Amino acid sequence: MADLERRVRCVLHGSFRKNFDLIKDVYDTFTNAGIEVIAPSVSEIVGETDGFVHLANDQSKDPRVAELLYLKKLSELGPEGFSYYINPNGRLGVSASYELAIDQLTNTRCILMEKLADHPAYIHGNSVWKPKELASYVLENGHYPPPVILPNEAYIHNMLQDFILHGSIIAVGSMVVDYSSKKYKKGQEREILLVKTHKWGDRFSIVGGKVKRNERLAEALKREVSEETGLDCKIEESICTFDEIKSSGYFQQGMHRVFTDNVVKVAKRKVVLNEEAEQHIWIPPTAALKELDIEPNAKITLQLYIDKHKRLA
16 A cells, blocks of 8 residues: 555545535545545535635635636646546536636646546546545555556547647755854754655755746745745855756656756754745755655755755855
8 A cells, every 4th residue: 555655636626516515525535545635625605606606715705716716726736636526427517617628728637537428528548537446546556547548549639738838837946055153063064954845745855936927036046945944045156957857756748847956045044834844954965865855856956066066164
């Protein structure tokens, strides 16, 4: 049985008005199997607007805003995550059909409870699973069942691939180096800060994240360090810029991610983590490379830092 070291995440889709009790049952089934359902949050139905159901914990009563906030959760799925469509009798409904289109355009793995009966969408093979069977598969294997491209549908798959929203995602990473009042012996490595995060499958990584639209790299570096750790930093030299490693276990076909990583100095060691991280550690870089489970992209940066940019006290 897999131990789900990399957290499998899921967003549930379906008609809250018609199938809310079933959605809650699926939520419980997945949660008990260790699948993290990041949307919806189970709460009570408190109202309805033109057929659109409002939940007690909705951030907005405007259906358009509520739907966009729901879709935003797709960006938090990560490479281990998937969307699950609860469509009894094969029927999706209007909102779920819209969500399926967004999923396909963003290359999100889609799995359905029933074969589609009211929709002409192309769905990969191996994509129809009952909730309990799917939960058992994930519990046993530690990941969702992979899609299968049937030989007689390869041309349809290729057509769909042409519609996927390609583009480059720029992510900044910070090798946070301790320049606090901590005393170091001559020749001793200054400690660096690493964080363990859900987005990297509960592995350690450097502090960082996506560059926002119209944001400069330096601004993004300082913002990410501040948001994730509560620390102010001074940006030092660049370590590296590279394309995401295809064999990293996080690579997604059709998505081009570029990492640009820098050394940053901090004058304090007190870290206040936000919701993205679950743990942090101050550790000498050489020890980190030997002792910690570090995601492959960050491991490249750490090795280059040790080879070329190691800071000595």
